[in-house]
Amino acid sequence: MKKLSPLAYVPRRGTLQTASLGPVALFLGAYLVVCFLSSDPMVLLAATAGAAIAGYGCLADRAVKFSFKLGALLAISMIVINALVTSRGATVLARLGEWPIMGRVDITAEAIAAGAVIGFRAMGTMVVIGVYSACVDPDRILRAVHGVARRSALTATLISRLVPLAASDQARLSEAAELRGPGANPVGRVAMAHRLLSGSLDRAVDVAATLELRGYGQSTRGTRFAKVPSRFDSRFWVAGTVLMAAAVLSLVLKVGEFVQYPEIRYSPDVFSISLALMFALAGFTTWRHGGRRHAGNR
Amino acid sequence: MPEIAETGAVERGIGRPALEIDSLTYRYAGAPEPVLRDVSLRVEAGEFIVLAGRSGTGKTSLLRAACGLIPHFHGGEIAGSAIVAGRDTRESGPGQLADVVGYVAQDPETQIVSTTVAAELDLPLRFRGDHPAERARAVEEVALALNIPHLLPRTVSTLSGGEMQRVALAVALVTRPPLVLLDEPTSQLDPVAGDELIWLLRRLNEEWGVAILLAEHRIERCLAAADRVVAMERGSIRFDGAPREFLRYATDRDPALATPAARMFACAGIEPLPVGVRDARSTLGSLGIQAGSGSRAAAGTPERSRRDAKAGALVSKGLWVELDPGEGPVDVLRGIDLEIEPGERVALMGRNGAGKSTFLKSAAGLIDPAKGRVNAPGGIALLTQNPSDYLVRERVGDELSGPLGDAALDAVGLQISPESDPRDISGGERQRLALAIALAGQMEGEALPALVALDEPTRGMDRGLKDGLTKLSLDLSERGAAVLISTHDVEFAATFADRVVLLGDGELIADADTDTVLSGGWYFATEIARVLDRPGLVRVEDGARWLDENLQSGSGA
Numbered sequence: 001m002k003k004l005s006p007l008a009y010v011p012r013r014g015t016l017q018t019a020s021l022g023p024v025a026l027f028l029g030a031y032l033v034v035c036f037l038s039s040d041p042m043v044l045l046a047a048t049a050g051a052a053i054a055g056y057g058c059l060a061d062r063a064v065k066f067s068f069k070l071g072a073l074l075a076i077s078m079i080v081i082n083a084l085v086t087s088r089g090a091t092v093l094a095r096l097g098e099w100p101i102m103g104r105v106d107i108t109a110e111a112i113a114a115g116a117v118i119g120f121r122a123m124g125t126m127v128v129i130g131v132y133s134a135c136v137d138p139d140r141i142l143r144a145v146h147g148v149a150r151r152s153a154l155t156a157t158l159i160s161r162l163v164p165l166a167a168s169d170q171a172r173l174s175e176a177a178e179l180r181g182p183g184a185n186p187v188g189r190v191a192m193a194h195r196l197l198s199g200s201l202d203r204a205v206d207v208a209a210t211l212e213l214r215g216y217g218q219s220t221r222g223t224r225f226a227k228v229p230s231r232f233d234s235r236f237w238v239a240g241t242v243l244m245a246a247a248v249l250s251l252v253l254k255v256g257e258f259v260q261y262p263e264i265r266y267s268p269d270v271f272s273i274s275l276a277l278m279f280a281l282a283g284f285t286t287w288r289h290g291g292r293r294h295a296g297n298r
Numbered sequence: 299m300p301e302i303a304e305t306g307a308v309e310r311g312i313g314r315p316a317l318e319i320d321s322l323t324y325r326y327a328g329a330p331e332p333v334l335r336d337v338s339l340r341v342e343a344g345e346f347i348v349l350a351g352r353s354g355t356g357k358t359s360l361l362r363a364a365c366g367l368i369p370h371f372h373g374g375e376i377a378g379s380a381i382v383a384g385r386d387t388r389e390s391g392p393g394q395l396a397d398v399v400g401y402v403a404q405d406p407e408t409q410i411v412s413t414t415v416a417a418e419l420d421l422p423l424r425f426r427g428d429h430p431a432e433r434a435r436a437v438e439e440v441a442l443a444l445n446i447p448h449l450l451p452r453t454v455s456t457l458s459g460g461e462m463q464r465v466a467l468a469v470a471l472v473t474r475p476p477l478v479l480l481d482e483p484t485s486q487l488d489p490v491a492g493d494e495l496i497w498l499l500r501r502l503n504e505e506w507g508v509a510i511l512l513a514e515h516r517i518e519r520c521l522a523a524a525d526r527v528v529a530m531e532r533g534s535i536r537f538d539g540a541p542r543e544f545l546r547y548a549t550d551r552d553p554a555l556a557t558p559a560a561r562m563f564a565c566a567g568i569e570p571l572p573v574g575v576r577d578a579r580s581t582l583g584s585l586g587i588q589a590g591s592g593s594r595a596a597a598g599t600p601e602r603s604r605r606d607a608k609a610g611a612l613v614s615k616g617l618w619v620e621l622d623p624g625e626g627p628v629d630v631l632r633g634i635d636l637e638i639e640p641g642e643r644v645a646l647m648g649r650n651g652a653g654k655s656t657f658l659k660s661a662a663g664l665i666d667p668a669k670g671r672v673n674a675p676g677g678i679a680l681l682t683q684n685p686s687d688y689l690v691r692e693r694v695g696d697e698l699s700g701p702l703g704d705a706a707l708d709a710v711g712l713q714i715s716p717e718s719d720p721r722d723i724s725g726g727e728r729q730r731l732a733l734a735i736a737l738a739g740q741m742e743g744e745a746l747p748a749l750v751a752l753d754e755p756t757r758g759m760d761r762g763l764k765d766g767l768t769k770l771s772l773d774l775s776e777r778g779a780a781v782l783i784s785t786h787d788v789e790f791a792a793t794f795a796d797r798v799v800l801l802g803d804g805e806l807i808a809d810a811d812t813d814t815v816l817s818g819g820w821y822f823a824t825e826i827a828r829v830l831d832r833p834g835l836v837r838v839e840d841g842a843r844w845l846d847e848n849l850q851s852g853s854g855a
Contacts, residue, residue, distance in 0.1 A: 005455075008455050009413060009453075009455075010453065010455075011413065011414070011453060137413050138412075138413055139412050139413045139414075139417050142411070142412075153393070157411075161411065164455075168407075168455070172682070172684060172687050173687050173690070175659070175664055175682060175687070176682060176684075176687035176688045176732075177690075178664060179662060179664070179679075179680050179681075179682065179688070179736050180688065180735050180736065180738070181679060181702075181706065181735060181736055181737050181738035181739040181740045182738070182739035182740065183698075183700075183702030183703060183705075183706065183738030183739020183740070183741075184697060184698055184702075184703070184706075184735040184736075184738040184739065185691075185696060185697055185698065185699060185703075187690050191690045191691055192690055194690075195689075195690040195691075199686075203407075203408055206403075206405070206408035207408050207411055209367055209371050209392070209408075210403075210408060210409050210410075210411055211411050212367075212370075212371065212391065212392040212393045212396075213365060213367070213392045213393075213396060213400075213401050214396060214411070214421050214422040214425055214469070215393050215396030215397065215422050215425035215426055215473075216393055216425055
């Protein structure tokens with residue numbers, strides 16, 4: 001019996017698992033948009049928290065913990081790297097002198113803040129992808145993709161299966177990394193990420209071949225994937241539309257702008273606080289009446 | 299030119315042949331040499347053909363060419379033609395051939411594209427545009443035929459390798475294609491499931507008229523079911539004929555391809571060579587040698603494992619392990635008591651899902667016990683099922699370097715340039731390199747860790763590669779390490795192990811010396827044991843010696 005990857009999809013009665021792909025994509029997509037485009041650390045952290053709450057509401061606890069840990073590690077690395085490689089900023093916290101290749105290294109509060117914004121972005125994105133991977137049935141994605149990419153099995157596989165394949169590969173590669181003898185060269189994160197990506201792409205090609213063998217490219221006009229409506233669809237349509245509109249509006253109006261250079265300038269106003277609260281609390285959209293226990297196994 | 303023997307099976311074909319390959323030569327893109335050379339093969343409707351040959355002789359490529367993956371998916375250069383049920387694979391891609399050919403590849407994990415088993419079986423029918431009622435019936439029937447109705451609601455990520463292989467076969471059959479191609483479908487199956495699969499294929503072949511082209515290394519499993527055997531060597535067909543003629547060809551030309559029973563008969567000078575256990579017993583009966591002693595030895599008891607060892611390589615006391623495959627926690631191991639001493643060579647066997655891999659991972663500390671304990675006091679090096687998972691870089695020297703790396707490479711007998719790319723070396727070398735990575739730094743001088751464990755290392759290996767692995771395990775045990783190998787391959791277990799531990803549904807059900815365990819059952823028994831049914835006779839050489847003695851004495855034993 002295999003240990004399941006934390007990011008693997010498990011069929012449950014949670015709202016994200018049962019709702020249609022369109023409204024779920026809009027809802028999680030709004031979180032992704034704000035993580036990519038906002039530079040307000042408060043909004044980024046709130047969006048991360050909201051995505052985590054959404055995942056918890058659908059019993060994707062393992063996926064949330066796993067992706068949060070991964071995202072936090074990435075965020076810390078980015079803060080450290082940015083602090084070391086960027087000497088811009090007026091508030092010098094430490095002068096580390098001349099370093100080979102890098103030259104003069106000054107640690108500034110501004111560089112740390114800029115690294116933190118990039119790190120928070122990465123962390124939020126990881127959590128959203130983790131929730132998506134654990135809660136959205138790849139079959140639904142395949143059906144949706146089939147409507148627009150009828151001929152390309154590879155496109156369908158990359159969209160619907162790459163994340164689950166990468167999740168299962170990651171579980172196996174991590175086990176193998178733990179089993180390396182202490183005398184073997186350690187597996188660096190970069191080498192591991194490269195191996196994971198190339199291995200998952202190779203396997204995706206194999207899966208695409210399988211999909212073709214099943215007759216994917218040969219779909220007839222009679223091939224129909226019936227839409228199964230869910231009573232949660234309207235909830236996610238509304239929440240997703242509101243969040244997406246708020247995210248776009250905040251960018252247009254430059255709400256909660258966070259300036260890092262030459263000096264940190266951040267003055268959160270009522271709009272940015274509202275936006276952060278909205279994204280954090282919207283996570284509860286996925287919770288069913290009666291709490292998490294109602295989202296148990298199907 | 300291939301040796302062509304007469305076969306009655308060819309005459310059974312009616313109408314259009316299921317597959318017609320004519321002078322096919324194919325080279326993968328960027329490869330220096332063709333992998334298929336001037337191959338011609340005709341498979342009539344309703345034939346059951348076994349494709350034999352050592353690793354790397356072109357069997358998989360031939361199957362890929364027969365379902366259109368070559369050239370449509372793999373590219374490369376092709377000459378000649380492959381016609382499936384009247385459709386030329388150069389003009390029709392795999393998708394267009396999906397209704398006339400089913401393909402089951404080696405790795406079942408890449409053959410499953412849906413979330414649940416029911417959805418997986420339904421998918422090709424949906425693509426074909428079948429009516430929902432037709433789809434429901436087809437799914438139900440193929441599930442019944444393969445004895446997997448209980449798997450229909452399961453999530454595929456929770457299936458064992460054997461279950462996945464069955465599902466992959468069911469998907470290949472659900473559209474009822476006239477031709478099914480299978481690439482080592484039993485490589486991940488336990489002996490029970492492997493035998494069941496072969497006889498299921500034979501039944502489908504006889505009752506549904508499905509033509510079967512089956513590539514297989516463990517040929518003793520499927521020879522009795524086959525109408526014809528096609529043997530490949532260096533990309534060409536060297537033999538095409540009836541199973542019995544194939545055995546003669548194999549014993550003369552490449553004994554590694556022959557079945558254990560055939561090799562035993564050849565060693566003992568008995569003719570004709572047997573294509574299966576029943577055939578062998580019949581021949582022996584006609585010679586006055588009665589198989590079966592009537593006094594069956596005990597198949598081993600778990601008692602042996604409870605002895606006290608002072609410095610065990612592995613100690614497991616009342617080990618319980620619980621895993622949650624996503625559908626609620628399950629006890630995978632239940633109260634395992636086992637001790638293994640340095641220098642022992644132990645085969646860990648059992649059905650798919652019996653808990654073998656979980657036990658090895660628990661021993662290596664990857665899984666925490668729910669109760670009891672397991673530990674390897676002198677260290678453990680574990681190689682999991684996919685050696686490639688250990689290789690993350692593009693130079694061998696970046697994986698292993700310095701004196702610790704050199705010592706580990708020496709320990710596994712691998713001489714390889716540090717500049718080599720691990721992806722370019724052979725499967726056997728890759729396995730040794732991965733084992734060296736697991737060993738590196740765990741050795742004190744030349745002394746190995748007390749336990750070296752390998753999980754299903756013989757998947758996809760021909761007999762020559764298995765012999766290399768046997769030699770490696772003997773070498774490691776002579777240097778003081780206990781070698782614990784989880785395997786479904788009883789013939790391999792008989793050659794490398796001096797002790798066999800059998801797990802059943804998470805419990806230890808037998809633990810004794812190899813000769814006792816592998817001659818004391820039906821499924822977990824070598825072909826020699828099944829033919830002779832004598833306590834302790836499990837290997838070709840022992841069986842041949844016993845036959846010699848009985849033939850000379852003229853007694854019927």
